[in-house]
Amino acid sequence: MAQANGVPCWMDLLTSDTERAREFYGRVLGWTAAEASDEFGGYFMFFADGAPAAGCMPTQPGVGIADVWGTYLTEDDADTALARVAEHGGAVRVPAMPVADLGIQAIVEDPSGARIGIWQPGTFPGFGPVGTGKPGTPAWFELHTREHAGSVAFYRDALGWQPKVLSDTDEFRLTAIEDDGTGTPQPVAGIMDASGYLPAGEGPRWEVYLSVDSADKALQAAVELGGTVLREPEDTPYGRIGSAADPMGARFNVVSRL
Numbered sequence: 001m002a003q004a005n006g007v008p009c010w011m012d013l014l015t016s017d018t019e020r021a022r023e024f025y026g027r028v029l030g031w032t033a034a035e036a037s038d039e040f041g042g043y044f045m046f047f048a049d050g051a052p053a054a055g056c057m058p059t060q061p062g063v064g065i066a067d068v069w070g071t072y073l074t075e076d077d078a079d080t081a082l083a084r085v086a087e088h089g090g091a092v093r094v095p096a097m098p099v100a101d102l103g104i105q106a107i108v109e110d111p112s113g114a115r116i117g118i119w120q121p122g123t124f125p126g127f128g129p130v131g132t133g134k135p136g137t138p139a140w141f142e143l144h145t146r147e148h149a150g151s152v153a154f155y156r157d158a159l160g161w162q163p164k165v166l167s168d169t170d171e172f173r174l175t176a177i178e179d180d181g182t183g184t185p186q187p188v189a190g191i192m193d194a195s196g197y198l199p200a201g202e203g204p205r206w207e208v209y210l211s212v213d214s215a216d217k218a219l220q221a222a223v224e225l226g227g228t229v230l231r232e233p234e235d236t237p238y239g240r241i242g243s244a245a246d247p248m249g250a251r252f253n254v255v256s257r258l
Helices: 018-029 078-087 148-159 215-224
Strands: 008-015 044-048 051-058 068-074 091-099 103-109 115-121 138-145 164-168 173-179 186-193 205-211 228-236 239-245 251-256
Touching: 008 018, 008 115, 008 138, 018 044, 018 051, 018 215, 068 205, 068 251, 078 091, 078 103, 078 115, 078 148, 091 115, 138 148, 138 251, 148 173, 148 186, 164 186, 215 228, 215 239, 215 251, 228 251
Parallel strands: 008 051, 068 115, 138 186, 205 251
Antiparallel strands: 008 068, 044 051, 091 103, 103 115, 138 205, 164 173, 173 186, 228 239, 239 251
8 A cells, every 4th residue: 555645655874984884773773784786876775674674875975964864755746746845935955856666756855944855656665664663663753843833834735744733732742644554543753843952053853763672772782883872761652762873973763662
């Protein structure tokens, strides 16, 4: 069954050290890494238990960004989505381009400045359902922004979200998109009001959350391999969650069931 428009379908890492990324994420998340493809600029995939989980790409000259995880949303028509992005105040940073017969990709910037990828599936749909809880698979995706209301409107009108309010207080304001890829509709990505905690001068960002058997053990392994803990694991209504940066500085989150 095809995913609905706006649902996360893929993530990839732009890194300044692919070899170190291979070792780091292999040991922290249990991923295996395929060989790099010269045809696609050194791009390669990580696999979780044999299934595609994420991509990885060496930093490209002149791009201006590095060491960051990117998120891609499914769209059934990339060109139409890009037109809506422009209509609703976003900007196209990388125009729609085919990736062999795998699909069509583009990169856009929402009105608040957060970058997000677009993926029109061809033969490759992405990583499949979000939130299965299987180790090494995506658990959640989240935009942290000071412009919550405007961002909700943009992702609704430009990228097909049907927003679901999970919480609407000054302390915790979170709006989500649901998907039924696991058989039951459940939230798979959200827009968090970060006006109370984003440091001055730090822009909005999308973050990835990966399922692990133990958040504590995953972050311990991250530190042993040269990463940095950004938030110690803590119990939440959504599982035990912690945050880290890999040795090159890319942020990610881990989630384990309570």
